[in-house]
Amino acid sequence: MPELPEVESIKRTLEPILIGRTIEHVEILLPRIIKWPSPEAFQAILAGKKITFLSRRGKYLLFYLDEDYIMVVHLRMTGRLYYTEDNAKQDRFARILFFFDNGTMLQYADARTLGTIYLFPANELGRITGLSTMGPEPLSPDFTMAYFKDSIKIRKGNIKALLLNQRFVGGLGNIYVDESLAVAEINPLRSAASLTDAEIEKLFSAVNKVIADGIEHRGTSFRDYRDGIGKKGAHQNYLRVYGRKGQPCEKCGTSIVKMEVAGRGTHYCPNCQR
DNA sequence: CGCTCGGCCTGTGCGC
DNA sequence: TGCGCACAGGCCGAGC
Numbered sequence: 001m002p003e004l005p006e007v008e009s010i011k012r013t014l015e016p017i018l019i020g021r022t023i024e025h026v027e028i029l030l031p032r033i034i035k036w037p038s039p040e041a042f043q044a045i046l047a048g049k050k051i052t053f054l055s056r057r058g059k060y061l062l063f064y065l066d067e068d069y070i071m072v073v074h075l076r077m078t079g080r081l082y083y084t085e086d087n088a089k090q091d092r093f094a095r096i097l098f099f100f101d102n103g104t105m106l107q108y109a110d111a112r113t114l115g116t117i118y119l120f121p122a123n124e125l126g127r128i129t130g131l132s133t134m135g136p137e138p139l140s141p142d143f144t145m146a147y148f149k150d151s152i153k154i155r156k157g158n159i160k161a162l163l164l165n166q167r168f169v170g171g172l173g174n175i176y177v178d179e180s181l182a183v184a185e186i187n188p189l190r191s192a193a194s195l196t197d198a199e200i201e202k203l204f205s206a207v208n209k210v211i212a213d214g215i216e217h218r219g220t221s222f223r224d225y226r227d228g229i230g231k232k233g234a235h236q237n238y239l240r241v242y243g244r245k246g247q248p249c250e251k252c253g254t255s256i257v258k259m260e261v262a263g264r265g266t267h268y269c270p271n272c273q274r
Numbered sequence: 275c276g277c278t279c280g281g282c283c284t285g286t287g288c289g290c
Numbered sequence: 291t292g293c294g295c296a297c298a299g300g301c302c303g304a305g306c
Contacts, residue, residue, distance in 0.1 A: 288293105
């Protein structure tokens with residue numbers, strides 16, 4: 001579900017509310033969401049901990065706590081994380097509830113229950129492989145044209161699968177990959193190695209633009225996504241191809257086509273993207 | 275090592 | 291209207 005712009009929006013909305021707040025106790029409605037440590041230890045460690053700051057890496061959201069602990073949340077497909085003033089107002093899909101010392105709470109809700117939460121001492125963060133192997137993310141200093149170009153040229157497989165690979169670039173998901181390829185006018189099935197320098201350059205700026213726009217619009221609420229205070233984003237109103245099957249391409253009027261690439265529903269304009 | 279694909283879960287929405 | 295079946299914003303691990 002949430003990709004980089006959505007997780008960033010959740011972080012930005014939660015930050016001003018949660019920093020300095022103390023967790024009083026945690027209620028675990030679905031234990032298997034907690035991947036580490038045990039549910040009992042998770043509750044015991046968090047009780048009385050203060051949130052010092054929030055951070056994000058790719059699609060992971062990190063809560064820094066006092067005494068050098070870090071709680072890491074990954075929302076996967078349908079996870080939601082939002083603050084509720086009235087701690088009796090439970091989400092229909094509530095899985096983990098974090099109660100604060102002032103009668104408010106943070107809810108982790110998740111319809112498909114694929115999301116994951118970890119709690120580690122800060123120096124053990126490397127045990128989350130998805131975090132430690134993640135490539136540079138769009139708009140960051142280490143996401144350079146040289147890296148992008150050199151990596152793409154030596155990869156096997158199609159460009160869509162590569163853009164979805166978090167070890168190559170961190171934070172892109174199905175929506176923003178389809179959108180990036182649309183902006184760059186590249187067919188999702190093209191093999192990465194076949195892209196010309198000009199195409200790679202166009203794709204590089206497209207990825208950065210699409211992610212920047214997504215953040216500016218506070219994420220894409222295609223279906224489930226809500227930010228840290230339960231509000232929808234606006235980027236669904238700016239999508240060029242994702243979810244627009246059968247509708248006209250805004251550049252040329254050709255019907256947007258949906259097909260399967262890299263095991264994912266893939267939207268593109270068959271005229272503009274070749 | 276790199277790449278592809280199935281599995282994990284459950285709700286929703288589309289087509290018949 | 292009701293029902294069944296694909297499909298869903300992601301990632302890990304097995305197998306090649």
